Amino acid sequence: MHILLLDLGKEMRGGQWQVFYLARALARSQEFTVTLAAPANTPLLTHAAEVEGITLLPLSGARDWGICNIYKLRRAVTKHGAQVIHTNCAKSASLGGIIKKMCSNAFRLIHTRRVSYPLKKGWSGKKYLLADAVVGVSQEISDIMMESAPLLDRSKVSTIHSGIDASRYKPKKDRNDNRIVIGMIGALTEQKGHVVLVNALGELAKYKNLPTWEARFVGDGPLFGEIKDLAEELEISSHLALLGRQDAREQLPYFDLLAVPSVNGEGSSGVIKEGWVGQLPVVASDLPSNLELVEDQKNGLTFPNHDHEKLAKLLRTLMLDEQLRARLVEGGNRRVQKFTDMKMATSYMELYKQSW
Template identity: 85%
Template sequence: MLNIQDIFMHILLLDLGKEMRGGQWQVFYLARALARSQNFTVTLAAPAKAPLFQHAATVEGITLLPLSSGADWDIRNIYKLRRAVTRDYAQVIHTHCAKSASLGGIIKKMCGTGVRLIHTRRVSYPLKKGWSGNKYLLADAIVGVSQEISDTVLESISTLEKYKVSTIHSGIDASRYQEKKKREDDRVIIGMIGALTEQKGHVVLVKALGELAKYKDIPTWEARFVGDGPLFGEIKDLAEELGISSHLALLGRQDARDQLPYFDLLAVPSVNGEGSSGVIKEGWVGQLPVVTSDLPSNLELVENNKSGLTFPNHDHKRLAQHLRNLMLDSKLRARLVEGGNKRVQEFTDMKMATAYMELYNQL
């Protein structure tokens, strides 16, 4: 039997994201774990001006490959990546976004069977026809960050061998987060974190807040949205229409870790496209009761009435009921926080990285 201690391997991680979102944090955690391991070395290829590149520069042992931030298929990037395989003997190319999957596919075709190619997919949307989907056929392995994503990949590409697809949930580094802060007021603060885009479900939550405002038996409350995006105007207008503008603070994009310690409840009303929600895990680490929609990927994380409360997707009235119940029931809040504390131990950054290391060895 193959012994993991007997293997030494060089991994090339590729991500073309220009912002530090959840996917980029996963790449950072993985690169850091590989750099600290005894059996792997790692090169991280990313746009030179991207936050991911700058974060990785602070970790000893990560070799950095700066890419052009111009066109995704810039010939200079192709040349650098091919050289990283042929000269630096990278044995695995591991891509982490749709654009890098395309670039990784090109390098795989140029370098042939001497390099293994892995794609990680983080959204549950079906794959598109043409090259957008066919590039996944070039991979030696495909990882969905939820079982829903893995199933969707297999449904989208009928010719894809099932054994190539596996699931590795995203992880979280709890040490990066602050302890919950005590406030000297009686308000209940409902938090939501995410870009102001349709799939995150802000409109569902605003409608729920409109229902919440009708209850007369609950404490004074406030909702805080962390994030920016194209729905800012629509959300603001809907809040005014429902008469809850005074209850809602749109905080814009900022580091969620600065706001989490001041929340009392966390809402995750995503309506589609969710992967392995980092926000749910942030709520658990932040000692918050979590309320989430029942998207399949969310249900892979949250055990209803144990580590969170779930509601039918789009059902803003049920969401409002859950929020009210949490405001009035301290025992329910405590039980969900305790359940979240236990559940998040299954989704650490090191568990995620270890699962990828095992996959590399299998290849």
């Protein structure tokens, strides 16, 4: 069976890594062949070019309504015989929907949705109705899609959590100091909850008899100035390092704790899984998607969304309780085995076969 994976993202973020893992698994399988379509010169195509068996289809850009992209995708169906087009972002879902209207039953259309926002009215929502199968990367996403689109056939909706390739990550480093480093990874945008964590750090600074600590934020984005100003206002600038965008794998080995204070829109958090692979105790907000991963007190700690005071208390507890940290790390080691890249890919392979 020939699968065409479609993603119009220009950067190599979590969603693109999922597409790469899936393309790699398909190329190595005995039952499938795979073409990967993405904008030319994107990191996704660069990584995929290193894997034998993945056919690359460079697109003219990231426009879902681009004439050249429509032509190339339609040709991939009519000439090269793609039996499944699997879209992996909102724009690619639009492009896939256009091709589906043109080619009707020539192929099966599958959409994967990675954010937990309701489907909008008009074409933004209708394109999901055109699919033969729709996947949410968390049960919360699947539920919200069905709630916000009453015409969406429930039998077409399934949940497949994102996976992680543990072999890409480095072991924890011994820094040879007595500090506690609190890490956070993610674009500096509202939904990731950096402001919640900065306020929690302000509370943490009020506690006495704590080990020397600091926080490191990996990522960039529009909230840089706001985060910096808030840290200065709370007088914790000396505790906070804004490291900008870089490969999180280079920083994870130097963290001691990982905070995931997302406030909305979360899918199947790749950062939580990175924390588990990196041997870190994870503290996460209680968004439904996060709770599908984190079992409180077993493989992480959870706090009420937006509650920076509770987050500060949990960070303090972890700083002072080495046994708790070790227990959560052990629980994370076990839990992450349920969310590997191959488990994710195998679930999609089963879906492809069922779609025919």
